[in-house]
Amino acid sequence: MELIYSVSGSSTRKPIYGHMPRSICTFSCRNAVAFTSTQALDEAAELGKDKDDLLMQEKQDRPMSFEHQYHVYVYDVEKPWEVFEVTRLDEAVQQLHWDSSGSRLLVIDRLGNTAIWKMKDYLMNNWELCHQSSVEGEEFLCAAWLHTGIMVRYDLDKRESYLYDGKFTRISFSPSLCQFGGKATDGWIGVTATGLVCVGVPGSEQGMTVVRNGLSQVRSRYQLAALAFSSNGNIIVACSDGNIASCIQCFTVTVTIDSNSTCSIQSNPHASFFVHAHTDPQYKDSPFARISHLDFTSREDSDTILVWSETDQLSCMESWHLQEQAVGLHKFFQGNLNTDTRQPFKLLKWVLRSNLSHSSPVSSVAMPRYPSALTKPESNPLLPKCILIAFRDGTVKMVNSYTFGIIASFNLETVRHSSYTVTGFPEKRRRASLHAVCIEQSYTGSVALLMDSQDQMYMLKLLNTRDPAMQAPLSHITSLFEYVLLTGRDWWDVLAVVKPGSIDTVIQRLSDDYMKQPNHMQELLKTRFLALKAALYKHSSGGQGKAGDCHTKLLLFSISTAFKSILRPKALGSQDKSPAERLAASCSKVMEPDLDKVMMSLNVENKDYVVEPATLQSLQPLIQWVADFSLSLLASLALYQTYPGHPGATIIHDPVAINTLRELLVIFRVWGLISSSCLPHFITTASNLDCLALLFKLLTKLWGICKDGGNAEYDEALVDECCSLPSQLMVPCVEQHVIMSSPMALQLALQHPQRFIINHPPEGAHKPNLVSSWTEGQYHTNALRDVVRQIFIGSSPAEDVRRCLRCGSLSLLRSTSKTAAMKAWDQRWSKMCLCGGHWKLDYADDSS
Numbered sequence: 001m002e003l004i005y006s007v008s009g010s011s012t013r014k015p016i017y018g019h020m021p022r023s024i025c026t027f028s029c030r031n032a033v034a035f036t037s038t039q040a041l042d043e044a045a046e047l048g049k050d051k052d053d054l055l056m057q058e059k060q061d062r063p064m065s066f067e068h069q070y071h072v073y074v075y076d077v078e079k080p081w082e083v084f085e086v087t088r089l090d091e092a093v094q095q096l097h098w099d100s101s102g103s104r105l106l107v108i109d110r111l112g113n114t115a116i117w118k119m120k121d122y123l124m125n126n127w128e129l130c131h132q133s134s135v136e137g138e139e140f141l142c143a144a145w146l147h148t149g150i151m152v153r154y155d156l157d158k159r160e161s162y163l164y165d166g167k168f169t170r171i172s173f174s175p176s177l178c179q180f181g182g183k184a185t186d187g188w189i190g191v192t193a194t195g196l197v198c199v200g201v202p203g204s205e206q207g208m209t210v211v212r213n214g215l216s217q218v219r220s221r222y223q224l225a226a227l228a229f230s231s232n233g234n235i236i237v238a239c240s241d242g243n244i245a246s247c248i249q250c251f252t253v254t255v256t257i258d259s260n261s262t263c264s265i266q267s268n269p270h271a272s273f274f275v276h277a278h279t280d281p282q283y284k285d286s287p288f289a290r291i292s293h294l295d296f297t298s299r300e301d302s303d304t305i306l307v308w309s310e311t312d313q314l315s316c317m318e319s320w321h322l323q324e325q326a327v328g329l330h331k332f333f334q335g336n337l338n339t340d341t342r343q344p345f346k347l348l349k350w351v352l353r354s355n356l357s358h359s360s361p362v363s364s365v366a367m368p369r370y371p372s373a374l375t376k377p378e379s380n381p382l383l384p385k386c387i388l389i390a391f392r393d394g395t396v397k398m399v400n401s402y403t404f405g406i407i408a409s410f411n412l413e414t415v416r417h418s419s420y421t422v423t424g425f426p427e428k429r430r431r432a433s434l435h436a437v438c439i440e441q442s443y444t445g446s447v448a449l450l451m452d453s454q455d456q457m458y459m460l461k462l463l464n465t466r467d468p469a470m471q472a473p474l475s476h477i478t479s480l481f482e483y484v485l486l487t488g489r490d491w492w493d494v495l496a497v498v499k500p501g502s503i504d505t506v507i508q509r510l511s512d513d514y515m516k517q518p519n520h521m522q523e524l525l526k527t528r529f530l531a532l533k534a535a536l537y538k539h540s541s542g543g544q545g546k547a548g549d550c551h552t553k554l555l556l557f558s559i560s561t562a563f564k565s566i567l568r569p570k571a572l573g574s575q576d577k578s579p580a581e582r583l584a585a586s587c588s589k590v591m592e593p594d595l596d597k598v599m600m601s602l603n604v605e606n607k608d609y610v611v612e613p614a615t616l617q618s619l620q621p622l623i624q625w626v627a628d629f630s631l632s633l634l635a636s637l638a639l640y641q642t643y644p645g646h647p648g649a650t651i652i653h654d655p656v657a658i659n660t661l662r663e664l665l666v667i668f669r670v671w672g673l674i675s676s677s678c679l680p681h682f683i684t685t686a687s688n689l690d691c692l693a694l695l696f697k698l699l700t701k702l703w704g705i706c707k708d709g710g711n712a713e714y715d716e717a718l719v720d721e722c723c724s725l726p727s728q729l730m731v732p733c734v735e736q737h738v739i740m741s742s743p744m745a746l747q748l749a750l751q752h753p754q755r756f757i758i759n760h761p762p763e764g765a766h767k768p769n770l771v772s773s774w775t776e777g778q779y780h781t782n783a784l785r786d787v788v789r790q791i792f793i794g795s796s797p798a799e800d801v802r803r804c805l806r807c808g809s810l811s812l813l814r815s816t817s818k819t820a821a822m823k824a825w826d827q828r829w830s831k832m833c834l835c836g837g838h839w840k841l842d843y844a845d846d847s848s
Contacts, residue, residue, distance in 0.1 A: 001398065001410050002466060004447065004459040004496055005754035007080040009039050021070065021092035021110075025438050025451045027369070030102035031077045031490040032124065032838060034086070036070060036093045037455055041083055041758055072096065072107060072117075074124060076805045076838050077459065077492055081756040084125040084840070086117050095143040095190065102490075103831070104130070106145060106188050112138040114188075114200060114208070121813065122831045123802060124838045133208040135198050141225035141239075143190035144299065146199075146255075149175035151300060152487050156374040159479050162513045164521060167479060168486050171371070173300070174233035177201070177255045177263070185257065191215070191225040191237055197265055199255050213265035215239065215251045224294040227253075228302035236270060236302035242290045244278040244309050248320075248350075273350035277309035277316055286311040293365050297387070297401055300371050305350070306387070310361040317356040317389065319404050325349045354404040360393035366439040366448060368401055370483070386462065388448055390436035396450070398462065408467055412436060412452060442493035444480050463497040474502060478509045485528055490836060495535060503540040507533060530554040531836050542645060549650045552629065552734075553657050554834055555790075559622050560660050562825050563667055566615065569608050579608040587663045591704055595696040599669050609670045616671050616678035618817040622825070623671075625790040626664050627680030628732045630695050634702070635731045637722040640713040652712055658703040665696045683730035691729060698722060786811050788829045789822075806837025813841065 025035040070093055072086040086105060095108035104118040105127075112135035120128040151173040158167045175184035177199070187201040195215045200208050215237060223242035227235055235253040240246065250270035257263050275291065283289040292315070293308040303322040308315055326344040366388040385401040394412040399405070412434055438451040441462075450458045463472040480494045498506060514522065514529055534550035537543035564580035577585070583602060592598050602609070633648045640649050651657050669692055672679045682691040698721060705712040712718055725731065756762065783792040787809035793801065800813040811833075815826045833839060 001396065001408055001448075001470075002461045003753040004461050005080065005756060006456060006458045007756045007758060008454075008456040009037070009041060009758050022437050023451050023455055024093060024096045025440055025449050025457065026096050026098060027440050027442050027449060028098035028102035029100065029443050029489045030832075030838065031442065031492040032074055032098075032102060033077060033080070033449060033457075034072060034074045034096055034098065034105055035451065035457065036072055036096060038070060039455065040069065040071060040088075041073060041085070070109075072105070074105075076124065078806050078837070079761075080457070080459070081758055081761055082805070083758050084127075086127045087115070087129075089113075095140050097143060097145060097188075099145050100148055100150070106143065108140050108143055108190065110139060112136055112140065112192070114190075114210070116188075116202065116208070121802075121841075122839055123813075123841045124805060125840045131200075131202045131208040133200055133210045135192065135196075135210060135212070138192040138194060138196060138198070140190045140192055140198075141222060142227055143188060144227060146176040146185065146187045146189055147173070147229040147300075148184045149173050151371055152483075154370065154372040154479070154483055156372055159475060162516045164482060164486055164517060168483060171231070173229075173231050176229060176233055176235060177257060178233070179257060180259075189227065189235060189253075189255070191222075191227060191239065193222050193225075195219045195222060195239065197237070197253055197267060199263060199265055201263055209263065211255075211263045211265055213267060215249075215253075215267050216269070220249075224291060226295045226305070228296035228299055230302045231300075236296075237267075238294060238296070238305055240291050240294050240307075242292075244275055244283055244289050244291055247272050247274055248291075248294070248305075248307060271322065271348040271350055273320060275307050275309055276318055276352055276355065280316075282314065283309055283311060283316070288312040292362050295365060295367060297367055298369075298371065304353075306365075308362045308365070312361065314357060314359050315362045315391070316358075317362075317399075317404075319353045319355065320350045321353045322348055322350055356399065356404060356406070358389075358391055358395070358397070360391040360395065362389060363392045363435045364390040364437060364439045366390075366441045368445050369441055369443045370445065374402060385445060388439050388441060390439050390450070392435045394435050396436060396439070408465075408470055412450075412458075443489055444484060444494055446480065446493040446497045459496075461497050464499055472497070474505060474509065477502075478506055478513070481506070481510055481532060482513065485525055485532055488528075491532055491535060495539065498536075498539075500540065503536050503543075507536050510536075527554050527558055528836075530557070531834065534835060545645045545647050546650055548647050551834065552648070553651065553654070556626070556629070556657060556660060558828070558834075559626060560664060562622075562821070562828075563619070563664065566611055566821055567609055567667075583663055583666060587659055587666065591700065593697040593700040595665065595669055595690075595693045598666055598696075602666070602670070609667070610674060611671060612819075613675040613678075615819045615821045616675045618819040618822040620678045620680075621789055621791045623668055623678060624680045625734075626661065627668070627682070627692070627695070629734050630661050630665070630699060631682075631691075631725065631729060631731055632734045634695065634698050634722045635725045637702075637713055638719050652702065653706050655703055655707040658699055658706060662696060662699050662703060665692055665699070668692060685728055689728060694728075698725075784810055787834060788812075788826065789815070801842045802839040803842040804833035804835060804837040805840055807833060807835045809833055809835070810842065811839075 021038070023036050025033060027033060069088050069090060071088045072093060073083045074086055075083045087107065089109050091109040091111050091113070093107060094110055095106065097106040098104070099106070103122060104116055107115045107117060114133045114135065115129055116131040117127050118130050120126045151171040153169050153171050155167050155169055161167045176189070177185040177187060179185050185201060187199060190198045192198065196212055196219070197215055198210055198212050200210045203209050221241060222239045224240045225237065227237045229235055233254070235255070237251045237253055239249050249272050252268045252270045254266045255263065277283040277289070288311045290310065291307060292310045295306055296302060297304040297306060305320050307318045307320065309318070310316070324346045327347050329345050368385040368387070372385055386407060387399040387401050389397045389399060395409060396412065397409040398407040400407055435453055436450050437453050439448060441448045446463050448460045448462055450460055452458070463470060477494065477498060481491060484491045484494060510533070514525070530550045530553055534547045534554070537547035537550060567579040569578055586598065586601055590598060590601065633651060636646060636648055637652065639646050640652060668679060684691065698718070701718050702712050705715055705718065783794050784797065785791070786793050788811040793810070793812060797812070802811050802813050803809070811829070815822060817823070
């Protein structure tokens with residue numbers, strides 16, 4: 001394990017005497033971190049308000065001082081210094097969980113008050129309360145979102161397979177709560193200290209229906225609880241009162257909804273067991289012996305449970321596995337059936353599989369997050385699924401989740417940048433006890449987030465560390481990228497463990513495997529695949545131009561898909577191929593450079609390509625961007641001989657991208673017959689110049705050369721024609737991508753840990769680097785550009801603007817177009833930026 005970066009508060013933490021609540025941190029599937037803190041982190045700069053006014057307003061609204069309030073913050077792992085407040089509570093937070101989409105948070109405090117917060121308009125710095133409820137007087141020991149039934153498992157035995165369907169399988173998993181027709185119902189489930197099972201189902205407006213039922217007929221007092229989901233839709237709950245001599249009680253919980261939309265809970269006893277430590281004299285004779293932690297190895301694995309027993313000086317982990325065992329019955333109970341054909345009577349029983357001891361109590365445990373299967377653990381040199389165990393002496397151990405052997409360990413003191421000293425009188429100053437209070441793994445198990453007893457957070461690398469035993473093969477890294485690509489999760493945690501020298505090899509393997517997939521799979525994952533390649537190139541040396549090209553192709557293919565989806569046949573079932581398929585077939589076979597002849601070959605008179613004029617007018621900015629990019633790409637062709645890293649160098653060798661531009665120009669010509677106002681505008685030196693026909697002719701020649709494997713930049717005839725373009729047309733400057741100076745890229749390049757302070761951006765964090773062409777004769781503008789709608793929004797936008805937390809791109813929050821086609825285009829990028837990053841609401845002083 002190695003440190004990637006650490007992040008601490010912007011001010012020295014004030015001591016709080018008495019009981020100190022445990023801080024909590026948790027990962028989302030999109031690599032956003034939510035954490036709790038007793039510090040009121042200064043957000044005056046973020047909110048655009050004066051600090052004194054903010055403090056005065058809070059004092060007027062809440063009589064309780066900041067030292068006694070509890071805050072919930074979030075941040076993106078790419079920018080840990082930029083935190084945003086979700087809410088603040090008067091009671092300590094005990095449960096904090098992201099949902100499966102990574103846009104909502106379940107927050108439960110010490111008094112049983114439950115709230116669901118969600119990102120408003122998917123903005124990370126704008127949260128709204130959508131549902132709340134209260135289970136008064138109940139302390140929640142564990143809670144989780146109800147399982148949706150979606151589960152994609154990584155089959156490690158087939159990790160060498162190049163097909164995604166071979167190594168990643170969709171598991172038959174029933175939702176925890178189903179509506180009519182088997183549709184999964186949204187909600188959460190929790191277990192309280194009094195043995196109460198609570199299920200919350202969101203209702204109308206901000207209300208929430210909470211159903212309660214006891215685990216058993218007699219309510220008991222518990223100290224620990226854990227839950228896991230089974231494939232048949234049941235929920236397995238394990239509880240303990242903390243006494244090592246007491247039984248670990250397990251229950252099977254079933255949640256149903258009847259025809260009247262009434263939710264009900266049914267709990268039945270499950271197989272239980274006693275821990276082995278209660279027979280050990282070291283624990284049996286100790287007055288401090290107790291069960292400190294209890295958890296399943298995975299939320300989707302209810303057959304393996306881990307129990308930690310400890311004293312004030314040592315601890316022991318026990319692994320219990322559920323299996324069926326045949327039980328001999330007395331002949332009185334065997335009945336009159338033939339013993340030769342009768343099946344043996346079997347019972348479920350917990351069996352002790354292994355244990356692990358340490359000379360210090362346990363402080364926190366992190367379980368693996370994603371499902372995987374492995375038949376022979378010894379055949380895999382490095383298991384991605386591991387268990388992280390933190391102890392009070394500062395030691396953190398990585399344990400194999402299959403064999404429960406120790407893979408690696410380290411001490412927290414070795415990675416801490418600065419020691420924390422408790423404030424007080426000089427003669428009584430002492431070193432504070434430093435240990436992990438919360439540790440959490442990412443969804444791929446590549447990195448882990450650790451929070452120490454002084455609220456300082458550490459991002460740790462679990463793979464490809466300096467330890468030779470932790471070197472992950474490139475095939476495994478590639479499979480992890482393919483896993484997040486297929487499941488829709490964020491890839492930052494996998495990117496953080498890639499060695500800088502192996503990025504090109506990883507990209508090549510990803511590209512080779514991607515091209516071997518079926519056509520429907522390639523079309524489904526094309527945009528995400530290009531965004532992943534752009535992220536990899538962004539962190540490689542000299543890969544800025546290639547990253548910009550990937551971003552451009554992502555936007556180009558997305559526009560092509562959106563435009564072709566508008567083309568509808570005049571009569572359903574009247575033809576074998578759709579208008580988009582006939583267009584693709586015609587452009588991929590015909591080498592005709594005349595645009596009008598290609599258009600007439602499509603038989604446009606049958607109105608299959610007719611679109612409403614209002615829709616075409618709303619799409620004009622995207623049409624203009626395609627035309628501008630085509631012109632800029634052709635005008636820069638001669639530069640690729642001298643500057644192979646110039647923006648667009650990889651696009652001129654991509655026949656698919658060039659042919660896509662040709663298809664779009666044909667569509668523009670057809671749409672121009674319907675409404676001339678939707679056509680792209682050019683500044684020409686001659687009034688009779690047909691710009692679309694000229695661009696189509698040159699693109700056809702370029703496509704013919706690159707399709708045959710030639711180098712178009714060395715074709716003298718084509719280069720001469722392209723060099724004359726600036727004398728006939730004004731060539732615009734097309735900015736391919738806005739790439740921020742990323743401290744994460746610097747860390748990957750230097751392999752040196754970074755240290756960040758909340759609300760103190762590092763040097764160079766806000767300096768954008770525009771990747772754009774610089775052909776002679778181009779005109780530039782200082783106006784800001786909407787990366788989604790491709791319109792200029794001015795240097796100081798009057799409307800609300802959102803900014804990407806990863807690449808820094810800007811986009812208007814609200815669309816001015818009311819057509820269905822443009823609404824669908826805006827909806828495509830509402831949850832995340834083109835690069836896959838989170839959006840945040842930007843303010844006037846930040847965007848200018």
